[in-house]
Amino acid sequence: MGSPSPTAIYPAAAVHTLDPSRPTAEAVAVRDGRFLAVGTVDDLLRIDGATVDGSLERSVLMPGFVEAHSHTMAGGMWLHTYCGRFDRRGPDGHVWPGCTDLEAVIQRLREAEADLSAAGAGPDEPLLAWGLDPIYYPGERLVARHLDLVSTTRPIFVMHASCHLATVNTALMEFDGIGPDTDMEGLPKDGSGWPIGELQEPAAMFLADSAFRKFWERMRAEESLWNFGGKARNTGTTTLTDLGNRSSTDPAEIERFRKAVDHDDFPARLSVFHMPTPGTPEALEEAAAAVVATRAESSDKLRFGHVKLVVDGSIQGFTARLRWPGYLKGGNGIWVVPPEQVADILRPYHRAGLLIHVHCNGDEAVDVYLEAVEDLLTEHPRFDHRHTVQHCQLTSPSQYRRMASLGMCANVFANHTWFWGDQHASETVGPDRAARMNSARTALDLGVPLSMHSDAPVTPLGGLHVAWCAVNRLTPSGTVLGPEERISVAEALHAITMGAAHQLDMEDEVGSISPRKHADLAILEADPFTIDPVELRDIPVRGTMLGGRIFEAG
Amino acid sequence: MTAGSTRLPLTVVGGYLGAGKTTLVNRLLADPRGQRIAVLVNDFGEIGIDEVLIGEAADDPSILSLANGCVCCSLAEGFAKTLGKVRGMAHRLDRVVVEVSGVGEPAKVARWSRTPGFSPDGVVVVVDGSRIGEQLEDRRIGETVAAQVADADLLLLTRADLLDDEALAAAEAVLQPHSSAPTLRAPADPALLFGLEPVAGGSDADEHEPRDSAHAEHVSCSRVLREPIHRDTLDLWFQVRPRGVVRAKGILRMDGSPDMRSVVQVAGNHTSVTTSGAWSGDEPGGEAGAGAVVAIAMPGTPRAALVKWLGMLDS
Ligand SMILES: Nc1nc2c(ncn2[C@@H]2O[C@H](COP(=O)(O)OP(=O)(O)OP(=O)(O)O)[C@@H](O)[C@H]2O)c(=O)[nH]1
Numbered sequence: 001m002g003s004p005s006p007t008a009i010y011p012a013a014a015v016h017t018l019d020p021s022r023p024t025a026e027a028v029a030v031r032d033g034r035f036l037a038v039g040t041v042d043d044l045l046r047i048d049g050a051t052v053d054g055s056l057e058r059s060v061l062m063p064g065f066v067e068a069h070s071h072t073m074a075g076g077m078w079l080h081t082y083c084g085r086f087d088r089r090g091p092d093g094h095v096w097p098g099c100t101d102l103e104a105v106i107q108r109l110r111e112a113e114a115d116l117s118a119a120g121a122g123p124d125e126p127l128l129a130w131g132l133d134p135i136y137y138p139g140e141r142l143v144a145r146h147l148d149l150v151s152t153t154r155p156i157f158v159m160h161a162s163c164h165l166a167t168v169n170t171a172l173m174e175f176d177g178i179g180p181d182t183d184m185e186g187l188p189k190d191g192s193g194w195p196i197g198e199l200q201e202p203a204a205m206f207l208a209d210s211a212f213r214k215f216w217e218r219m220r221a222e223e224s225l226w227n228f229g230g231k232a233r234n235t236g237t238t239t240l241t242d243l244g245n246r247s248s249t250d251p252a253e254i255e256r257f258r259k260a261v262d263h264d265d266f267p268a269r270l271s272v273f274h275m276p277t278p279g280t281p282e283a284l285e286e287a288a289a290a291v292v293a294t295r296a297e298s299s300d301k302l303r304f305g306h307v308k309l310v311v312d313g314s315i316q317g318f319t320a321r322l323r324w325p326g327y328l329k330g331g332n333g334i335w336v337v338p339p340e341q342v343a344d345i346l347r348p349y350h351r352a353g354l355l356i357h358v359h360c361n362g363d364e365a366v367d368v369y370l371e372a373v374e375d376l377l378t379e380h381p382r383f384d385h386r387h388t389v390q391h392c393q394l395t396s397p398s399q400y401r402r403m404a405s406l407g408m409c410a411n412v413f414a415n416h417t418w419f420w421g422d423q424h425a426s427e428t429v430g431p432d433r434a435a436r437m438n439s440a441r442t443a444l445d446l447g448v449p450l451s452m453h454s455d456a457p458v459t460p461l462g463g464l465h466v467a468w469c470a471v472n473r474l475t476p477s478g479t480v481l482g483p484e485e486r487i488s489v490a491e492a493l494h495a496i497t498m499g500a501a502h503q504l505d506m507e508d509e510v511g512s513i514s515p516r517k518h519a520d521l522a523i524l525e526a527d528p529f530t531i532d533p534v535e536l537r538d539i540p541v542r543g544t545m546l547g548g549r550i551f552e553a554g
Numbered sequence: 555m556t557a558g559s560t561r562l563p564l565t566v567v568g569g570y571l572g573a574g575k576t577t578l579v580n581r582l583l584a585d586p587r588g589q590r591i592a593v594l595v596n597d598f599g600e601i602g603i604d605e606v607l608i609g610e611a612a613d614d615p616s617i618l619s620l621a622n623g624c625v626c627c628s629l630a631e632g633f634a635k636t637l638g639k640v641r642g643m644a645h646r647l648d649r650v651v652v653e654v655s656g657v658g659e660p661a662k663v664a665r666w667s668r669t670p671g672f673s674p675d676g677v678v679v680v681v682d683g684s685r686i687g688e689q690l691e692d693r694r695i696g697e698t699v700a701a702q703v704a705d706a707d708l709l710l711l712t713r714a715d716l717l718d719d720e721a722l723a724a725a726e727a728v729l730q731p732h733s734s735a736p737t738l739r740a741p742a743d744p745a746l747l748f749g750l751e752p753v754a755g756g757s758d759a760d761e762h763e764p765r766d767s768a769h770a771e772h773v774s775c776s777r778v779l780r781e782p783i784h785r786d787t788l789d790l791w792f793q794v795r796p797r798g799v800v801r802a803k804g805i806l807r808m809d810g811s812p813d814m815r816s817v818v819q820v821a822g823n824h825t826s827v828t829t830s831g832a833w834s835g836d837e838p839g840g841e842a843g844a845g846a847v848v849a850i851a852m853p854g855t856p857r858a859a860l861v862k863w864l865g866m867l868d869s
């Protein structure tokens with residue numbers, strides 16, 4: 001027998017294991033990329049061949065955060081210029097200040113234009129931007145005239161945060177032949193018959209063919225995945241998800257993920273969920289078998305084989321399906337799949353033993369999903385399936401109770417309270433229902449396993465921000481939205497580590513600092529358990545450890 | 555961008571889950587009347603597109619499979635890519651038909667037909683005659699179905715074979731508050747839903763030979779034009795179309811742009827005029843003429859009404 005592999009002992013300012021058997025420790029010992037033990041430094045030094053590594057001694061260690069609902073697009077967006085309302089940190093660590101007014105948007109684009117030109121981009125190379133959210137600039141409207149202040153020669157395409165709208169400049173319209181003769185719904189015109197530069201919905205965006213396609217093509221560039229990893233490292237996240245990929249059984253797609261994620265330098269694990277396409281029972285059966293087969297392609301860092309379906313739209317887009325009384329302004333949202341087809345689509349995946357997550361923002365969508373799960377479990381009982389309601393924003397106590405009985409989990413969109421809480425109170429559902437949204441307290445009290453998410457790029461990736469939202473429920477206007485639904489710091493930190501790991505069926509591998517699990521850490525500069533909870537989201541992240549290797553934040 | 559090249563007519567087929575959309579499209583593919591047809595099946599949400607099937611009459615009956623994006627908004631890219639591909643094959647196609655998903659919004663999909671390379675050819679919404687009453691009342695899907703019906707230029711009532719006259723009349727009655735589009739009963743002649751080409755030559759108001767005995771009752775009529783048409787005349791003509799007109803199409807010269815081929819479309823409630831390249835002289839009606847129009851109407855429509863209506867363009 002040879003001597004055991006080297007063991008590194010990392011003493012820290014504090015270690016919070018999220019493992020109730022040993023919640024805190026002085027240090028962690030790492031061997032072969034896994035946690036070997038936690039304890040006092042003295043205890044750990046008794047391990048044969050162990051040496052102390054002092055590099056983390058001033059940091060606070062937690063299990064690496066697990067993001068159970070994100071999209072790889074969150075990396076690709078950074079290949080375009082950010083012009084959102086809130087400060088946002090890029091994968092390289094650069095903080096892009098939020099654009100508080102349209103003037104700031106124009107200024108941001110001017111700088112980006114100068115950078116493009118300085119980098120030698122040809123005159124037709126479009127300037128692509130993302131993240132603009134007009135909901136924050138009431139009474140103002142970004143149009144071509146504004147973008148012409150940035151450039152009268154280079155095409156400019158600004159995708160709004162909703163992805164349902166884009167604004168372009170006159171140079172782009174000239175380039176793509178968009179003019180008074182272009183007759184199209186979703187292409188508003190001014191008094192003299194000229195398009196104002198707003199392209200509403202994808203069909204109108206397609207008029208800006210080259211820029212529109214380039215915008216999406218870049219999402220699949222290799223750099224896009226690496227940016228996603230960079231975002232993880234900067235936020236203490238060690239396990240990511242791509243929640244809904246229609247091509248996840250395609251060998252080329254699998255290879256694309258492998259090439260990046262399995263690279264030693266890629267700083268995160270990634271679970272890629274398959275997004276099924278409705279079809280005949282035979283086609284679905286075949287598709288489920290293909291998803292089962294992809295499980296064999298999994299590695300320590302890359303996971304395949306779970307399933308994600310989308311049932312309704314979004315609340316801020318007025319497209320989520322709500323029960324009575326619907327939206328303040330009346331009407332209801334849209335179905336993305338026919339409600340009576342949900343069980344049929346999920347059946348083969350459920351029968352094949354796969355884990356299913358379903359996007360349900362509105363409470364009517366939740367009903368549809370719960371009915372489907374009830375039917376499927378009656379037909380084909382399963383233990384410990386962990387089928388999860390994603391977003392779960394307007395779920396009622398009785399629905400949570402039913403979820404608990406059915407063995408289901410909730411992944412709550414906690415970040416909404418900050419990003420749209422004020423708008424939910426004033427525009428979408430009114431103050432009473434807004435105060436009940438993303439009710440993490442109710443979920444926990446009724447025994448539903450809980451996780452919370454960012455849905456990056458919809459909101460920025462980052463477990464501490466998500467936890468901060470659930471703990472404080474503050475909105476930008478300074479309101480505490482639904483104080484009764486706040487949860488404790490410990491509960492919130494559990495949700496973004498063990499809670500999420502449970503829903504990804506990875507709790508045996510990640511989510512706590514426990515012997516045998518992957519040595520994945522969030523390395524923090526302050527202690528989330530002792531800091532004023534209002535400052536949770538401001539805790540600096542020094543980086544992560546993934547499988548025993550330290551990745552410093554950019 | 556597309557001046558000089560032809561625009562492919564794009565027909566949207568919508569309707570709730572299981573209404574009979576694919577059945578209709580398959581009928582068209584089985585009897586394409588010499589047309590080369592690309593069919594796009596939009597299976598997922600409003601904007602995902604899965605595959606392109608090319609009708610039998612195509613030079614190359616290949617099936618293009620398309621990888622899709624992942625998140626809902628990136629599905630639009632899939633559609634854009636597909637349409638880009640179809641546009642690239644325009645020279646070996648005559649029309650495009652898009653089957654929308656069972657919860658999709660047909661009018662939203664129809665917007666794509668106004669992008670370069672395509673021309674709008676109407677929205678056909680397929681309705682299950684045996685279920686439409688309960689569907690419109692349904693708490694969950696009622697609004698979705700009503701919105702689809704409201705998007706229709708033409709309605710097609712399926713399962714007519716299973717319904718008695720009373721039930722059929724009842725189905726038509728529940729549709730009425732939601733749409734003024736002409737309602738056809740399945741199985742309908744694909745030409746009613748997807749249009750006929752105006753024929754070359756022919757006398758004034760020449761009646762077509764019925765091509766399919768099952769549909770012999772439909773009334774159709776065509777007319778060759780002598781003079782370019784004024785836009786105002788056309789707009790008036792659109793407005794005064796006789797009840798029962800399901801389809802009309804003209805390839806003609808407008809007096810404002812006599813050197814261009816103008817394509818005039820009526821599909822139930824939908825009307826449009828688009829230009830499609832330069833006037834070549836090979837158009838129906840001959841070199842000296844100003845083009846031709848053809849119209850089809852529901853059974854029972856007086857032929858005289860059609861004759862008079864088409865005559866308006868040539869007076
Ligand atoms: N009896 C009868 N059956 C029909 C008719 N039209 C369609 N069907 C049947 O209805 C079922 C559904 O038809 P499809 O054409 O697949 O319906 P669809 O609208 O394409 O369905 P989705 O794409 O799933 O929304 C099939 O079994 C058809 O054979 C009809 O006019 N009469």
Ligand SMILES: [Mg+2]
Binds near residue numbers: 575577
């Ligand atoms: Mg179908």
Ligand SMILES: [Zn+2]
Binds near residue numbers: 359390
């Ligand atoms: Zn979602």
Ligand SMILES: [Zn+2]
Binds near residue numbers: 070455
């Ligand atoms: Zn999402």
